[in-house]
Amino acid sequence: MLPVIALVGRPNVGKSTLFNQLTRSRDALVADLPGLTRDRKYGEGVSGDHRFIVIDTGGISGDEAGIDAAMAGQSLAAIEEADRVLLLVDGRAGLAAGDEQLVRELRRRGKPFDLVVNKVDGLDPEVAASDFYRLGIEDCYRIAASHGRGVRALIESVLVSFPPADAAPEAEEDRVRVAVVGRPNVGKSTLVNRLLGEERVVVFDQPGTTRDSVFIDFERDGAPYMLIDTAGVRRRKNVRETVEKFSIVKTLQAIDKANVVVLLMDGSEGLVDQDLHLLGHCIEAGRALVLAVNKWDGLEPEQRERMKSELERRLRFVDYAETYFISALHGSGVGLLFGAIDAAYEAATRPLSTNRLTRILQDALAEHPPPMVAGRRSKLRYAHAGGRNPPVIVIHGSGTDNIPASYRRYLEKTFARALSLSGTPVRVELRSGD
Numbered sequence: 001m002l003p004v005i006a007l008v009g010r011p012n013v014g015k016s017t018l019f020n021q022l023t024r025s026r027d028a029l030v031a032d033l034p035g036l037t038r039d040r041k042y043g044e045g046v047s048g049d050h051r052f053i054v055i056d057t058g059g060i061s062g063d064e065a066g067i068d069a070a071m072a073g074q075s076l077a078a079i080e081e082a083d084r085v086l087l088l089v090d091g092r093a094g095l096a097a098g099d100e101q102l103v104r105e106l107r108r109r110g111k112p113f114d115l116v117v118n119k120v121d122g123l124d125p126e127v128a129a130s131d132f133y134r135l136g137i138e139d140c141y142r143i144a145a146s147h148g149r150g151v152r153a154l155i156e157s158v159l160v161s162f163p164p165a166d167a168a169p170e171a172e173e174d175r176v177r178v179a180v181v182g183r184p185n186v187g188k189s190t191l192v193n194r195l196l197g198e199e200r201v202v203v204f205d206q207p208g209t210t211r212d213s214v215f216i217d218f219e220r221d222g223a224p225y226m227l228i229d230t231a232g233v234r235r236r237k238n239v240r241e242t243v244e245k246f247s248i249v250k251t252l253q254a255i256d257k258a259n260v261v262v263l264l265m266d267g268s269e270g271l272v273d274q275d276l277h278l279l280g281h282c283i284e285a286g287r288a289l290v291l292a293v294n295k296w297d298g299l300e301p302e303q304r305e306r307m308k309s310e311l312e313r314r315l316r317f318v319d320y321a322e323t324y325f326i327s328a329l330h331g332s333g334v335g336l337l338f339g340a341i342d343a344a345y346e347a348a349t350r351p352l353s354t355n356r357l358t359r360i361l362q363d364a365l366a367e368h369p370p371p372m373v374a375g376r377r378s379k380l381r382y383a384h385a386g387g388r389n390p391p392v393i394v395i396h397g398s399g400t401d402n403i404p405a406s407y408r409r410y411l412e413k414t415f416a417r418a419l420s421l422s423g424t425p426v427r428v429e430l431r432s433g434d
């Protein structure tokens with residue numbers, strides 16, 4: 001499981017600045033699309049061999065105006081779900097009443113946290129920290145988030161106690177791991193029950209907190225799958241729990257553990273921002289992806305047209321993913337999902353030969369050479385496979401630092417087309433010097 005780190009603090013102490021430093025998007029696509037990143041409070045970060053989830057709990061003010069109310073919302077849930085809490089304070093402003101209140105609140109909840117004094121740029125770090133001794137916290141980190149100073153040391157030190165993340169999960173014994181994700185009420189539970197149908201189902205339940213998904217082994221036509229159920233269907237049934245709350249952390253963990261993600265949307269409500277946010281997470285994780293628009297039953301023809309044109313307009317950038325229109329309730333279209341899942345998994349894990357990749361590269365270069373930068377043209381020589389799920393294509397050459405992201409994206413699209421890699425993103429990595 002990826003470690004979950006929550007950033008807590010009064011407004012303006014620098015939480016979102018630190019969040020941005022920690023999560024600078026790995027995927028140019030996500031970084032370039034303002035609609036996808038705006039207002040996002042959950043991000044993925046990488047540090048050495050570690051990957052982690054970071055949450056910006058923007059909502060907590062710590063002001064006198066009822067901290068309980070403020071903490072009762074998403075922010076509190078985020079804190080509950082976090083493995084580590086970082087309490088940010090402003091080294092320039094010094095200790096504020098809100099800081100003390102937040103410390104009391106965290107202590108009352110028995111949540112371990114670290115104190116991070118931000119904005120120490122231009123200050124004597126010792127002096128900047130001394131004001132906060134009154135909080136009664138032994139030790140603190142001192143950083144300047146907007147300059148990136150101390151940020152690496154901070155995150156490395158926080159992550160030291162967590163095991164390093166695996167690379168993209170290999171399917172166990174060729175058991176394809178499928179996660180069904182989507183915002184609340186799109187029909188995840190209904191779909192999961194449908195997918196499992198009357199198949200032989202073996203459930204192994206984890207000791208459950210809300211952030212754990214349930215992993216369900218099942219077979220279909222003799223092929224083994226593992227379903228990662230974020231909706232808590234089976235648990236609800238077994239343990240008679242109340243309906244579990246939707247949790248973004250759980251969703252992110254499920255995406256991370258999956259080979260193929262089925263992102264479920266609600267055709268009766270159209271495409272909403274939260275769908276796009278979840279999509280952004282899928283893209284960033286590099287998982288194979290199947291899009292499913294649910295509740296297609298009972299929609300008027302105009303509604304269907306509207307949804308289709310909206311998808312075409314706003315999801316053009318994930319053209320690698322196939323879209324299915326289904327009714328989880330009635331079962332229509334659901335059978336096709338398995339074919340899509342299998343195809344996406346096959347594309348995401350297909351062996352790719354150096355010869356073939358290099359030939360495609362040469363054609364791509366002939367068709368459209370990299371742009372000149374400062375009178376020089378980068379040289380790209382050969383390509384080989386560098387990873388699966390998602391397929392990574394490593395291209396060796398010289399001057400690759402000058403190659404703009406748009407050209408890398410052109411290469412990604414060209415490889416995807418030439419190899420007919422549908423259902424999975426393709427990542428191109430450029431390397432100079434050998």
Ligand code: GDP
Pocket residue numbers: 009010011012013014015016017018058118119120121143144145146147
């Ligand atoms: P949030 O409300 O806690 O998310 O705070 P923001 O990240 O929006 O930062 C509030 C202000 O503090 C912004 O104007 C930032 O540019 C500034 N800021 C953040 N980190 C630093 C820092 O390390 N040094 C200085 N001098 N300013 C910072």
Ligand code: GDP
Pocket residue numbers: 182183184185186187188189190191231294295296297298326327328329330
């Ligand atoms: P979840 O929160 O994503 O797990 O969503 P549920 O599976 O609990 O479904 C939410 C509501 O949508 C329930 O009332 C379902 O009966 C309904 N629903 C689910 N799938 C469909 C569908 O294909 N068509 C229609 N009309 N309703 C559906």
